[in-house]
Amino acid sequence: LITAIIFLYIFVVAGNPITALVNAAHDDALFFSGLENILSGEWLGQYNNRTLVKGPMLSIIGALSAVFGVTAKTTEVLIYLAAAGTLCFIARRIGLPFVAAAILFAFILFNPYLYSGGNRYLRDFLYSAFAILTVALAMGTICTANKRAGSRLAAGMGIFAGCAFLTREEDIWIAATLATLFAVTVLIAVVRKRFLDVLGKWRTVTLRFFIASGAFAAIVSPVVLMNHFVYGNAVVSEFRSSEFRAAMGALARVGDIHPSGYVPVPQSALEAVFKVAPVSAGIKGHWQRVGANWSSHGADLIPAYPHEVAGGWFTWAFRDAVALAGHHSSASAARDFYAQLAKEVNAACDEGILKCRRERSSLAPELTVDRSLSLIAPSWDALRHTVSLKSDQVVPARSQGETSALMRWNQLIGPVVVEPSAEFLISGWFANLKGYQPAIVVTDSSARIRDLSIRIGADVAAYFEARGIKGIGALRFSMIAKCAVDDCTISVVSPDGAQQAISLNPLTQGQPGQIALRSPLVGYFEVFKPHIQTTLSPRPLETTKLAIASSIVQFEQVAIPILVITATMGMFMYLMRWRLHQRYDWLFVLAAGSATAVIVRSVIIAYIDITSWRAINVGYLGPAYGFVIIYAIVGTSILMSILRDQRLGSLSRAAAQSSKTSV
Numbered sequence: 040l041i042t043a044i045i046f047l048y049i050f051v052v053a054g055n056p057i058t059a060l061v062n063a064a065h066d067d068a069l070f071f072s073g074l075e076n077i078l079s080g081e082w083l084g085q086y087n088n089r090t091l092v093k094g095p096m097l098s099i100i101g102a103l104s105a106v107f108g109v110t111a112k113t114t115e116v117l118i119y120l121a122a123a124g125t126l127c128f129i130a131r132r133i134g135l136p137f138v139a140a141a142i143l144f145a146f147i148l149f150n151p152y153l154y155s156g157g158n159r160y161l162r163d164f165l166y167s168a169f170a171i172l173t174v175a176l177a178m179g180t181i182c183t184a185n186k187r188a189g190s191r192l193a194a195g196m197g198i199f200a201g202c203a204f205l206t207r208e209e210d211i212w213i214a215a216t217l218a219t220l221f222a223v224t225v226l227i228a229v230v231r232k233r234f235l236d237v238l239g240k241w242r243t244v245t246l247r248f249f250i251a252s253g254a255f256a257a258i259v260s261p262v263v264l265m266n267h268f269v270y271g272n273a274v275v276s277e278f279r280s281s282e283f284r285a286a287m288g289a290l291a292r293v294g295d296i297h298p299s300g301y302v303p304v305p306q307s308a309l310e311a312v313f314k315v316a317p318v319s320a321g322i323k324g325h326w327q328r329v330g331a332n333w334s335s336h337g338a339d340l341i342p343a344y345p346h347e348v349a350g351g352w353f354t355w356a357f358r359d360a361v362a363l364a365g366h367h368s369s370a371s372a373a374r375d376f377y378a379q380l381a382k383e384v385n386a387a388c389d390e391g392i393l394k395c396r397r398e399r400s401s402l403a404p405e406l407t408v409d410r411s412l413s414l415i416a417p418s419w420d421a422l423r424h425t426v427s428l429k430s431d432q433v434v435p436a437r438s439q440g441e442t443s444a445l446m447r448w449n450q451l452i453g454p455v456v457v458e459p460s461a462e463f464l465i466s467g468w469f470a471n472l473k474g475y476q477p478a479i480v481v482t483d484s485s486a487r488i489r490d491l492s493i494r495i496g497a498d499v500a501a502y503f504e505a506r507g508i509k510g511i512g513a514l515r516f517s518m519i520a521k522c523a524v525d526d527c528t529i530s531v532v533s534p535d536g537a538q539q540a541i542s543l544n545p546l547t548q549g550q551p552g553q554i555a556l557r558s559p560l561v562g563y564f565e566v567f568k569p570h571i572q573t574t575l576s577p578r579p580l581e582t583t584k585l586a587i588a589s590s591i592v593q594f595e596q597v598a599i600p601i602l603v604i605t606a607t608m609g610m611f612m613y614l615m616r617w618r619l620h621q622r623y624d625w626l627f628v629l630a631a632g633s634a635t636a637v638i639v640r641s642v643i644i645a646y647i648d649i650t651s652w653r654a655i656n657v658g659y660l661g662p663a664y665g666f667v668i669i670y671a672i673v674g675t676s677i678l679m680s681i682l683r684d685q686r687l688g689s690l691s692r693a694a695a696q697s698s699k700t701s702v
Contacts, residue, residue, distance in 0.1 A: 040141050041127075045120070048148045051584045052116050056456040056577070058157035059438040059448040065089065065355065067160045073098030074451060078105055082269045086370055088362035091270065091277045095262060096205035097162050105451050112453035115164035122168035123147040126175040126669070133182055133625035135676055143672040146599070147171070149591040150668065152661030155430035160452050162206050163661065169203035170213055171665050174632060177217050180247055181224050182625050193247035197254025204255070205262055208278050212640040212663070219635040223628045231621065270370035278354075278402065282374045285381035287354065288399035292388060296396075296405060300650060301340045302347045303404055304357075306330070315392050316383040318376060321364035322357075329360040337652060350651030354402065404650035417645035421655045425641050426603050428596045428664055430657045433589040435581060445575060457575045462487075463543070464570035466517035468499045469531050472559040476512035478532040486527035486543060491518040519570050531560055599671050606630065606674020612681050620684075623677050630673040636666040 060067040073095055076084035083090050083098070100118075101111035127144040131137070153164060176196035183189040200217075204210055228240075259275065267273035274280045287303075294308035313323045330348050333356035337349025348356050361367060366376040381400075388395035399405065406414065438445055438455050442462075449455040469477045476495075481488050496513030503511050520529075526544040533539075539556055554562035613620050613627050640663040647654040 041144060044141065044145045044148065047587070048120065049116075051149075051588050053113075054454055054578050055112070055158055055584065056436040056581070057112060057438070057448070057453040058159045058436040059440065059445055059452065059455050060159060061438075061440040061444045061448065065092075069093065070097045070101070070160055070162075071448065071452065074101035074105070074111070075447075077102035082265055086270050086367070088358045088367040088373070091266060091272065091274065091370060092358075093278075094205040094207060094276055096202055097160075097165055099205075099262075100165060101160075101451060110453045111160070111451060112158070112164075115168075119153070119164050119168040120148065122171040122175070126171050129175045129179045130626075130629065130673065133178065133629065134622060135626060135673060136680075139672055139676040139679075143669065145591075146595055146668045146672065147665055149588065149595060150664050151428045151430040151592045151595060152657060152664040154433050154588050154592055155657050155661070157431075157434065158436045158453070160448075166203060166207045167662055167665055169199050169206055170636075170662060172199040173203055173213060174216055174220070174636070174666070177220055178625070178629050178632070180251070181220055181628070186243070189243070189247055190250050193250040194254040197251035197256075198258055200251070201255040201258030204259055205275060207662075208276050209643075212636055212643060215639045216632050216636040216666075220628055220632040223631045227624050227628070230617075231624075266370070272370035272374050277370070277373070280374065280377075281400070282378040282381065284402055285400045286377035286384075287357075288401050289381040289384035289388075290357075291405060292395045292397065292399055293384065293393050294395070296407065297344075297347070299341045299344060299347075299349075300410065301337065301349045301652075302344065303350065303353050303651075304348075306347060311393055312384055312387075315387045316380060318379045318383055321366070322360045325360045325363040329356050329363065332356070333359070340652065350404075351647075352652070404646075406646060406650060410649070413649055414642070414645055417648050417655065418642045421641035421645040421648070421660060422638065424655055425637055425660045425663050426667055427600050428667065430592065430596070430661075433585055433592060435577070435585060442575075449575060454578060455575050456577050462519050462521045462570040464517075464566055464568055465520055465543070465564065466515075466566040467554070467562060467564040468496045468513060468515045469554075469556075469560060469562040470496065470499055470503065470511050470513040471533070472503075472508060472511050472561065474510045474512055475533070477514060477560060479514075479516060480530050480532055480538070482530055482538070483528045483540075485523040486529060487521040487523060488529070489519050492516065517566075531556065531562065533560060595668075599668060602671035602675045603667065605678050606671050609674045609676070609678025609681065610634075613677055616681075620677075620681060623680060626673050626677050630670050630677065633666040633670040633673070637663045637670065 061071075062068060069089055070093075073083045074097075076082060077098055083095060097111075100114055104111045104114040123144055126147060127135075127140045130143060131140050135143070150167065152167065156163070173196055176192050176199060179192040180189055180196050183192055200213070203213060262275055263273050266275070272280065277283050290304045290308070290312060293312060294305060297303075297305045309326065313319050313326075330346070333348050333352050334346060336352045338345060340349045341347055358367070361373070361376065367373045384393070385398060387393040388398070396405070436456065438448070438457055442457075445455045445457060469479070471477045479491075479493060493514055493516050496515040499513035499515065500511055503509075503513075520527075520543050522543055526542055528540040528542055530538040530540050539560060541554055541556075541562075551564050551567045554564060556562050610627065610630060613623055640660065644654045644659045647659070
């Protein structure tokens, strides 16, 4: 059964096209640039204000994949498969029945989050895999009595926690999950055993903690050291650096909280900072243009304040302005600038020059007490969204862009399929019946012509000579053309300089066949068809694979919410009669940790939703989908096992009573 599930998963995901967003400078293209720079031996490339903003693990994995001759997406798929396998192996060790483990394995592999969003080059697969591996190995570390095995599991937990840390700039929800696993384990141990017996395990716990911490450091430290030696800043991400967080916190404390709740630093507060912080003087001249550009991103959140920069977009906008002012010439220069900015702004606040709120050193938006109640409803919405596994429709991934760039993505990341109407392969011939050689010119700026080939049409001349028309001038041509607008043209030039325009729109004249030209010119389109390089064309069985993935995803989206209800019933039944169900202790711990992951992430995303941008969607809640599946399957297994035990107990009692009666 497990083998069949693996084969189905590989069949569905292997060779799936990606969506190559070659111009997404803050996301896909940023990671791809890091990958190429690592391959060229330049670490993450020349420093700018985006080089160190995100963890490099996705780029590192992609570069390692290229070294071993496989695409980045292939490696991601295999890592996620390993994560699902590890989870189910640990779940089986702690008592999950085989059938339940197989269902868990299948549902994790077809997690709707991973089939949403067009298969972009983002951190979804890796981050989900590393989060699952971290929690699964933590569960194994806690429940394993064997010292050697426990140490190995602790090392694995630390390694993959480090990988998750290097992948995405968020770790509170994973830390809360690990804390829950440990706390629930301790609580169960205390109520089932004497406290002194539990306390006697402190050496084992301490050793495994240090092993996990050492493994975490072994993964993270090389990246920190590389950033230190190459850029002069020993951080994983500048968003995590104390100087940058202090600067953002200092700016955010100036003035009153914006009435919309979505503007971290109002324009009025920034203008006040420009007046009192000398280090910010160079930014003022660039802010108006940069701020106007970024304000459009959150305009729907704050329609009454069109000139403000909303939410997390302010951070990106401010870094752009700082870069234009020359403070991102190096990582050390940027670090020194942000440290000095925080110092000057906080000093102005302390001296009463600026009206400020309490001092902060955080990128997190400030949530006041009076707005805390407004977090309840969005948290519930986020939780419902997560439990329902809502996702975008599974659709074919298609890309647009320059062919050379797409070919590079196709080579390193995964198969790229271009839109069939993007470019046309056109070939044919022109002839001048009066004997002069015609010429082709491109005067229409909306015509994108490449690979234009022109040669003498000797075979065309021979064709006409065979029909009694001698001494003509002929040429053959081929090109790859694309119209930037609905229609575009090329021109054929007569010897007298007169030009005749020819439409390249396939819906008008651009069809195989005779070209409408005035005498003495004649012409013919022999080929006029969409141009898709063989490597950029749809793969065989793509539609079948998408249909299978879509069907399984839809089934999960129906089944999992129901199983969450039955899982919750199982958790309550365990708590009500916990003394009788000791063999389900570890399953309860895993389910409790998974519930924590789902709830904490839902609250965090709800917090972002009411302070920064609309975040209640699959993109932000998706990393918790795997833990919804774990909770649903494991909790339901507890319920089924308890009900089975009760039924068997009833049958045993009935048999015993019947035996007494017969005696």
